Amino acid sequence: MARIELKDVVKRYGSVEVLRDIDLDIEDGEFIVLVGPSGCGKSTLLRMIAGLEPITSGDFLIDGERMNDVRPRDRDIAMVFQSYALYPHMDVARNMGFSMEIRKDPSNERTSRVKQAAETLGLTSLTERLPKALSGGQRQRVAMGRAIIRDPRAFLFDEPLSNLDASLRVEMRLEIARLHQKLGATMIYVTHDQVEALTLADRIVVLNGGDIQQVGSPLDLYERPANKFVAQFIGSPTMNIIPVQGKSNGVKLADGALLELPHLFGTIDAVELGIRPEHIDVVEVGDLVGVADVVEHLGSDTNLYLQVEGLGPLMVREHGNIPVQPGDRVGLRIQSENVHLFGPDGNALRCHTNEAAA
């Protein structure tokens, strides 16, 4: 069990700065997800915590103790690799018990821990197999078994589910969530999949281009994105971004219509408006008129890809099944209480009265 702190951590390869001023305080038992597009530095950050990658500058602390120069083996952290990294010449039981073998723990204790972990993960009948005789999901389980066997201070996961097929991914996601509930251990999880991030995390850290964009609970990020990047990265389908002109009582859309936002102030600074597809209603007569381009009927939802005159493309998600065909003209109403406004620098304008007060 551990509290992990990163203070002004920087990573440079030569003159290339891949991570800048990373400040992060991870509570004991917290499930943190690092998310971002590929190349954002999230895996590098994880490997720095693991000790596989040196930290250029800044401090990395576990339970208040500086760990920058401590070898991976002495950090007492377990890691599950994207590739699983199972030892191909060892059977499942030895793979799982390898860390205890290295630490020279008594063999009867090792056997019982392996047995226990195998039961937890449903691997009991497979303990004598070699990794090559296992399916992808089973390998994934063995990799997790190897991590939980030794009761480490923290768990690191590097995109552990990205090699699994969709249904198995959902299953293993649940398993990881259960594991976290059961062990109550500090876990740091890297993914580029926002669904994994939103479902697993206590807090999400959104990274882009080597900078932390925002840290917050899944709902925080969804409801109050700090900037345009987070707004578009979190939430599926992606948020619509519409260029606007800020006015004192609302924003003026490109087609000339004024969207009144009387509950907001400071709207004068807005240059873009963000609205999630699920926050646009299809109505008889609305603020906007769009022509349906593509209609996707998902059963539970209907996705409409529309062309709005003077505004360009817009995506709308309606709950349930609505009878719209491609080519139909539909009226649209933007839910003004769910509007996000962004300033010229791409940062969100905090113009809700309650936020300003807080």
Add this chain to the structure above:
Amino acid sequence: MAIAQSRPLLAIGKYAALLGYLTFALFPLYWLLKIAITPDQLIFTEGTQLWPSSLTLDNFRTVLFQTDFLAYFGNSLYVSLGTAAATTLIAAGAGYAFSRFDFGGKRIIIAVMLITQMFPLLMIIAPIYKIVASLGMLNSLTSLIVVYTAFNIPFATFLMQSFFDGIPKDLEEAAMMDGCSRFQALRKVIFPLTLPGLGATLGFVFTAAWSELLFALMLISKNEAMTFPVGLLTFVSKFSVDWGQMMAAGVLALIPSCLFFIFIQRYLVQGLTSGAVKG
């Protein structure tokens, strides 16, 4: 199999091509064996017949008991095993370093190692002779081991490097997360997975040293230090060539190579690393 069934002609063609190649490759070996067991007086009279009308093991008996062949054989074994062991050990270390670490001068060292492979041996044989002579190491088997090792290291290093490159880095990192030092990770995880590579390198270097003639001829002149390829030339006298005995000696010389490859072939089996990563 489905393809073979639907296109029998193609399958037959494939096997015919294989058969043709095997015949081409193995016929000299067959001829070696045939002459070795042909009585001396029939070698020229039945010259081109595929199978001699009578067989004899006299040639083998003469080679084994009336010549210094066994001594040559022992010398060759000593030199080849020594070279294979020394080269593989050094090449494994160097290959691992090239595969896993970034260090100053890495590219230059690789370039220099490549350059050493560019020169024809004939060009450097005189300087090598001078060096060995001035060290007083002529007619010693150790000098052969040193020279062979030096010449085989570059290629063996590249061979080993490619084997290490084929072992995912994740495995070492996983071992280090599991509590290994880098050396423990190497010994417990990487080494067992490199056995095929070590086997291939050992086999390659052993065969190269076993059949090397040029340096052995230059650096060894005393009969008691001759390796087998040099010794083979003693069957050539001023007035005649003792074909039967020479071929019998050749057949005997194949035995260690064959045994060596039978011994290492189980390590050469591919797919040992499968199942390590992904699926």
